Amino acid sequence: xxxxxxLKEQFLKQFQSFENTLNGEKELxxxxxxxxxxxxxxxxxxxxxxxxxxxxxxxNPLLSKTFKPADSIPEVDPEFxxxxxxxxxxxxxxxxxxxxxxxxxxxxxxxPKGLILETISxxxxxxxxxxxxxxxxxxxxxKNIFTALNxxxxxxxxxxxxxxxxxxxxxxxxxxxxxADDIFVSPRNLFLVSKNTQVKIIETYAGFGERTYFxxxxxxxxxxxxxxxxxxxxxxxxxxxxxISTLSVDLEKSSNFSSYNINFGGSFVxxxxxxxxxxxxxxxxxxxxxxxxxxxxIDNHTSIDHAKPNCLSNELYKGILNxxxxxxxxxxxxxRQDAQKTNAYQQNKNILLSNDALVNTKPQLEIFADDxxxxxxxxxGQLDKDQLFYLKARGIQEKEAKAxxxxxxxxxxxxxxxxxxxxxxxxxxxxxxxx
Amino acid sequence: MIExxxxxxxxxxxxxxxxxxxxxxKGEVHAIMGPNGxxxxxxxxVITGREDYEVTQGEVFFNGKNLLELSTEARACEGIFLAFxxxxxxxxxxxxxxxxxxxxxxxxxxxxxxxxxxxFLTLVKKKMxxxxxxxxxxxxxxxxxxxxxxxxxxxxxxxxVLQPKLAILDETDSGLDIxxxxxxxxxxxxxxxxxxxxxxxxxxxxLLNYIIPDFVHVLYNGKIIKSGDKSLALELENxxxxxxxxEAAELV
Numbered sequence: 238x239x240x241x242x243x244l245k246e247q248f249l250k251q252f253q254s255f256e257n258t259l260n261g262e263k264e265l266x267x268x269x270x271x272x273x274x275x276x277x278x279x280x281x282x283x284x285x286x287x288x289x290x291x292x293x294x295x296x297n298p299l300l301s302k303t304f305k306p307a308d309s310i311p312e313v314d315p316e317f318x319x320x321x322x323x324x325x326x327x328x329x330x331x332x333x334x335x336x337x338x339x340x341x342x343x344x345x346x347x348x349p350k351g352l353i354l355e356t357i358s359x360x361x362x363x364x365x366x367x368x369x370x371x372x373x374x375x376x377x378x379x380k381n382i383f384t385a386l387n388x389x390x391x392x393x394x395x396x397x398x399x400x401x402x403x404x405x406x407x408x409x410x411x412x413x414x415x416x417a418d419d420i421f422v423s424p425r426n427l428f429l430v431s432k433n434t435q436v437k438i439i440e441t442y443a444g445f446g447e448r449t450y451f452x453x454x455x456x457x458x459x460x461x462x463x464x465x466x467x468x469x470x471x472x473x474x475x476x477x478x479x480x481i482s483t484l485s486v487d488l489e490k491s492s493n494f495s496s497y498n499i500n501f502g503g504s505f506v507x508x509x510x511x512x513x514x515x516x517x518x519x520x521x522x523x524x525x526x527x528x529x530x531x532x533x534x535i536d537n538h539t540s541i542d543h544a545k546p547n548c549l550s551n552e553l554y555k556g557i558l559n560x561x562x563x564x565x566x567x568x569x570x571x572x573r574q575d576a577q578k579t580n581a582y583q584q585n586k587n588i589l590l591s592n593d594a595l596v597n598t599k600p601q602l603e604i605f606a607d608d609x610x611x612x613x614x615x616x617x618g619q620l621d622k623d624q625l626f627y628l629k630a631r632g633i634q635e636k637e638a639k640a641x642x643x644x645x646x647x648x649x650x651x652x653x654x655x656x657x658x659x660x661x662x663x664x665x666x667x668x669x670x671x672x
Numbered sequence: 673m674i675e676x677x678x679x680x681x682x683x684x685x686x687x688x689x690x691x692x693x694x695x696x697x698k699g700e701v702h703a704i705m706g707p708n709g710x711x712x713x714x715x716x717x718v719i720t721g722r723e724d725y726e727v728t729q730g731e732v733f734f735n736g737k738n739l740l741e742l743s744t745e746a747r748a749c750e751g752i753f754l755a756f757x758x759x760x761x762x763x764x765x766x767x768x769x770x771x772x773x774x775x776x777x778x779x780x781x782x783x784x785x786x787x788x789x790x791x792f793l794t795l796v797k798k799k800m801x802x803x804x805x806x807x808x809x810x811x812x813x814x815x816x817x818x819x820x821x822x823x824x825x826x827x828x829x830x831x832x833v834l835q836p837k838l839a840i841l842d843e844t845d846s847g848l849d850i851x852x853x854x855x856x857x858x859x860x861x862x863x864x865x866x867x868x869x870x871x872x873x874x875x876x877x878x879l880l881n882y883i884i885p886d887f888v889h890v891l892y893n894g895k896i897i898k899s900g901d902k903s904l905a906l907e908l909e910n911x912x913x914x915x916x917x918x919e920a921a922e923l924v
Contacts, residue, residue: 624760624762626723626744627759627762628762628770628773629745630721630745630753631748631770631773631774631830631834632745632748632749632774632775632777632778632781633748633774633777634745634777635743635745638745641769641773642762642765644764644765645762645765645813646764648764649763
């Protein structure tokens with residue numbers, strides 16, 4: 238077992254070797270950001286359960302492992318990749334293996350007008366001013382050690398820029414696949430969406446192989462006036478993987494953001510979703526689903542900051558927990574003094590399928606304005622006995638009857654996804670996980 | 673078809689059924705009547721296999737099989753169908769999902785081929801007309817937002833699709849206006865055949881104007897205290913239950 242200090246030393250040493258592989262890139266402005274981040278990283282401590290934000294989330298299992306940076310693309314079975322990909326004729330497809338962009342599996346020729354789509358490292362070289370204007374401005378390397386670590390190793394990831402007035406009909410799918418080989422990967426995304434646009438982005442995280450790995454991921458999302466954005470995040474990592482992510486969303490005036498944060502995989506998972514209204518009349522929908530079994534641990538921390546008036550947020554997170562698995566939900570909604578006419582609704586609902594499954598749920602509402610409509614609530618329960626009896630009395634086997642009810646419970650999280658293929662895919666993953 | 677011998681059942685330690693004896697043969701319609709709280713619905717639930725009830729004594733055979741040893745779902749697959757007094761709402765589960773799973777589970781149990789989507793749809797559409805339900809019901813969640821009458825019609829529709837050997841209608845007439853009652857009764861009558869049987873649990877006689885019973889039983893305080901033909905139902909309607917209860921008391 239490492240101590241938290243030893244793990245830090247390890248990452249610091251690995252940063253030096255990483256730096257040595259960069260050669261000429263060391264002079265680029267991105268590298269200064271990385272160096273600042275590793276500096277921050279070295280002064281921060283890994284969180285313990287004494288930290289309020291990590292009260293139910295013990296990261297010791299992570300500290301006990303040793304990870305090295307991924308340094309090459311491994312061989313990967315195309316069938317495994319295809320399992321996660323949508324129709325390439327209807328989706329723009331980017332695939333990364335161990336953090337490296339895979340031209341072979343991707344399909345980004347003939348991009349629609351108004352869309353710039355590149356790997357983040359390419360984008361920084363080609364459009365340094367545009368990228369550096371936003372990069373690392375919406376997340377905090379000062380406070381979050383994992384964000385600092387991701388930023389220090391930021392090399393792989395996706396840059397999306399939607400130009401003003403562009404309607405991107407084809408959804409963009411980004412698949413990050415990792416070989417479980419005691420490595421860590423640091424995918425880093427920057428999505429910039431200009432005024433009066435529409436775009437749909439799906440991120441998928443998956444892994445294969447026998448050993449373990451650590452995905453430490455950060456996405457910054459800037460959504461400008463009147464833009465309409467749908468974002469689906471599918472986390473289906475290996476059951477022995479570690480996964481920590483931060484999604485930070487900036488919502489400008491009259492923008493509309495729908496998020497679907499779907500979690501099936503991982504042995505230890507922590508997702509942070511932070512949305513902030515920086516303009517009025519905007520809408521934000523945060524939907525989440527976590528389905529756990531065995532000894533899985535999945536923690537979702539969300540925050541919505543109503544900094545401006547007349548905005549709507551609607552949050553629905555649902556959990557289905559089996560065996561001895563554990564879930565954590567922590568949802569904060571801040572309504573600031575100026576944010577009059579705010580509508581904020583938040584719900585967390587859980588079903589425990591076994592006596593040993595556990596969920597810690599904490600919805601929090603902090604309201605400083607006086608003319609608002611807000612509600613929040615959390616439930617933890619079992620399957621409804623009367624519904625189960627009804628299905629069985631019609632001849633449906635107990636196992637199927639349970640699956641039908643669980644499926645019904647979960648499906649209202651995904652049913653508002655506009656992309657039929659994505660919905661079908663999630664339904665299939667859900668069925669596989671439940672049956 | 674079904675043979676119930678000296679059946680006793682408890683809920684939460686309280687005895688509700690106190691020795692029921694009843695035999696129903698193929699092609700027969702039996703009505704079970706009785707005042708509130710006499711155990712009618714309990715009998716229906718115990719036959720279906722509701723786990724909240726504990727059978728403390730007695731036997732139930734269904735086509736020669738010991739019913740009490742079978743799970744609820746196995747009983748349904750053997751051909752027992754309960755039309756619920758209070759059909760439960762199941763948000764998120766469409767009627768199609770329910771029926772397709774139920775039908776194919778029953779077919780599988782009987783060693784028959786499962787129906788494909790087309791065959792299923794053809795069957796279902798044919799049966800819908802029987803209870804005058806519209807097709808958009810199929811996509812709707814089970815009983816969610818249904819009126820009382822729609823819920824009861826949906827029960828009979830499910831019965832039509834699943835084609836049970838023994839149908840138990842638990843207070844199917846309660847809460848129905850006369851038009852809905854006619855539709856429901858008409859559906860049940862059309863489904864009657866020499867090969868199946870029906871038990872109608874009710875506390876009013878009016879459903880029996882439409883579904884003519886071969887036998888009428890009065891259930892009181894957990895026991896069948898009187899049996900007769902359809903004229904008994906009319907007598908009960910005119911004179912109430914008190915005379916039967918007094919008659920039974922005198923016999924003891």
